[in-house]
Amino acid sequence: MFKFSSLSSLQLFQLIRYGTFILIGICYAKLSLPQSEIGHFETFLLVSGMVSFFWVSGLINSMLSIYPKKGEEEKKAVLFNTFVTLFLFSLLAGVLLLVFSSNLLGFLDKQSDGKLIKLAILYLLLSNPSFVAEYILYLNDRKTEIVLYGASVAFLSLCVAVVPVYYNYPVEYAMYGLIVVALLRLLFTVFLLGRFASFKFDSGIQLNGIRVSLPLIGSLFVSGSAEYIDGILVKAKFDDMFFAVYRYGAKELPILLIVANTFSTAMVPVISGNLQQGLEELKARSTRLMHIFFPLTMVLMILSPVIYKYAFSDSFIYSSIIFNIYLLLAIPRFLFPQTVLTGLQHNRYLLISSLLEITINVSLSVYLAGKIGLPGIAMGTFVAYTFDKVFLMAVLRFRYGIKTSSYVTGFVFFSYTFASLAAFALAHYLFKNGFWGF
Numbered sequence: 001m002f003k004f005s006s007l008s009s010l011q012l013f014q015l016i017r018y019g020t021f022i023l024i025g026i027c028y029a030k031l032s033l034p035q036s037e038i039g040h041f042e043t044f045l046l047v048s049g050m051v052s053f054f055w056v057s058g059l060i061n062s063m064l065s066i067y068p069k070k071g072e073e074e075k076k077a078v079l080f081n082t083f084v085t086l087f088l089f090s091l092l093a094g095v096l097l098l099v100f101s102s103n104l105l106g107f108l109d110k111q112s113d114g115k116l117i118k119l120a121i122l123y124l125l126l127s128n129p130s131f132v133a134e135y136i137l138y139l140n141d142r143k144t145e146i147v148l149y150g151a152s153v154a155f156l157s158l159c160v161a162v163v164p165v166y167y168n169y170p171v172e173y174a175m176y177g178l179i180v181v182a183l184l185r186l187l188f189t190v191f192l193l194g195r196f197a198s199f200k201f202d203s204g205i206q207l208n209g210i211r212v213s214l215p216l217i218g219s220l221f222v223s224g225s226a227e228y229i230d231g232i233l234v235k236a237k238f239d240d241m242f243f244a245v246y247r248y249g250a251k252e253l254p255i256l257l258i259v260a261n262t263f264s265t266a267m268v269p270v271i272s273g274n275l276q277q278g279l280e281e282l283k284a285r286s287t288r289l290m291h292i293f294f295p296l297t298m299v300l301m302i303l304s305p306v307i308y309k310y311a312f313s314d315s316f317i318y319s320s321i322i323f324n325i326y327l328l329l330a331i332p333r334f335l336f337p338q339t340v341l342t343g344l345q346h347n348r349y350l351l352i353s354s355l356l357e358i359t360i361n362v363s364l365s366v367y368l369a370g371k372i373g374l375p376g377i378a379m380g381t382f383v384a385y386t387f388d389k390v391f392l393m394a395v396l397r398f399r400y401g402i403k404t405s406s407y408v409t410g411f412v413f414f415s416y417t418f419a420s421l422a423a424f425a426l427a428h429y430l431f432k433n434g435f436w437g438f
Helices: 006-030 035-050 053-069 072-100 115-139 143-166 172-196 203-223 226-237 240-249 254-273 275-311 319-327 337-343 348-372 374-399 410-432
Strands: none
Touching (some): 006 115, 035 172, 053 203, 115 143, 115 172, 226 374, 240 319, 275 319, 275 337, 275 410, 319 410, 337 374
16 A cells, blocks of 8 residues: 555545645635635536546546557557547537537536636646546656656646635636646646657557447446536535535545555456455455544544534535535445456446446435435435445345355444444534534
8 A cells, every 4th residue: 555656656646636626625715715606616627527537537447458468669659549539539528518508507507607617618628638647657657757747736736726816816717727737737748748659640549449448438427427416416406605515525535535446446357367365355455444444434524523614614514514424435435346246357237236326326316405405415325325335245146156255354344334324423413412612
């Protein structure tokens, strides 16, 4: 977990990127930016992300699977043509977003008569092709450069997003600033391509990359839509002030998210090579992760109102309730049936489960939002994600005869699950009864 390798530098890069936008949010709260304005900024990020997250990840992952199998010259061509494909997909996404912005997606941009969506389109056109940059460095084992690049982008993003608000300019100026940073990232990506790639347009490489990535794009679209579906539901049912409150709370523990996803990916070839040995290693290593992250999650649950009061402001204390529900996602995160199925190359069940998950998420979130408001949307996400893991475990048990006990330490998992639910209940009780003085 702690060795400084190309993988760990990439993980650090992702943490820096994630932490930057959390820090921007903290600065906005400390600068007393109205919640409606914060909601406007968060909508800008939501719009630019929701139409691209799945195919950006799918195309880059297909590049990562294709790249090692090529010769040196072909590797250079793969890098350039992946960049071209990302740009073409960005252009298509921008056109579709512009076409539907005035009707189907009009509720996302209630205040600025389409201006926000146009800015989001410009941002995604410049930003999305640049996501290949850190992977160019990763594939060429440039560990230090990955971290320096991430830190530089983070510093610039923080400056351009916070300084205009500090000097009382409208929050749109922060969006302009992020667009400028996206342009600089694009120019740096072109520089890296000139350094590590060959500018050779090859439709064959592009079509093959798309073909390889399509199943993954579909799976990512279904399984990764929860965050954006929740955001759309909040935008549809509530105004920008409530949207800001929800978005500030709807955040998982970032270190856990990155470590769990990386661990899951790393275990696939182990299980594929030797099922029995792989299951034993999955069980042992996932148990060690539980001992690290479950206690941290429980402490955060209890302290979350205080954290939100002092890290953000009094206006965002209610966000801690949403945050605590998202922290409950640690429970299903420590179950890895998807890793076993991927190692066995039975990926069709992942797509089936993802479709069921998104159906439950939408229907339950809409129902619970009408009953208990914003927390209902977060609770719908937790229930749906938990169902996804239970369904996949049932597939392993009843379709392939792989017992849950072969890859999960049941006593440890259920003990921590009970303790986490107890911590959640205690945190809610303390908050409701004014234990923290608010």
